[in-house]
Every structure is written in C-alpha cells, then in structure tokens.
Amino acid sequence: MAVKKVSLACTICGTRNYMIAKKADRTVRLEVKKFCKICGKHTLHKESM
Numbered sequence: 074m075a076v077k078k079v080s081l082a083c084t085i086c087g088t089r090n091y092m093i094a095k096k097a098d099r100t101v102r103l104e105v106k107k108f109c110k111i112c113g114k115h116t117l118h119k120e121s122m
C-alpha cells in the first residue's frame with residue numbers, strides 16, 4: 074500500500090514540527106495536538122504538503 078509523507082504544521086505559528094507517514098487512501102485531513110517548541114506549548118497541528 075502506498076504511503077505518503079506529510080508534515081504537520083502548527084496552526085498558531087505555522088512551523089512544520091513533525092513528519093509523519095500517511096496512507097495514501099486516507100483523504101481525511103489530520104489534526105493532532107502536538108507540542109510546538111516555537112510556541113512553547115501544545116497546539117493544534119494540521120497536515121500540510
């Protein structure tokens with residue numbers, strides 16, 4: 074199965090903090106709470122290309 078690499082960007086400052094592997098057949102946009110070192114706290118991160 075095809076796996077595509079996507080990055081997760083902080084929705085507050087826009088920094089791409091995480092790289093994750095995602096299955097290509099998943100069309101849902103990922104939204105995850107992750108720690109952002111720029112913001113210094115947990116923020117919502119969204120999938121970006």
Ligand SMILES: [Zn+2]
Nearest residue numbers: 083086109112
């Ligand atoms: Zn941030």
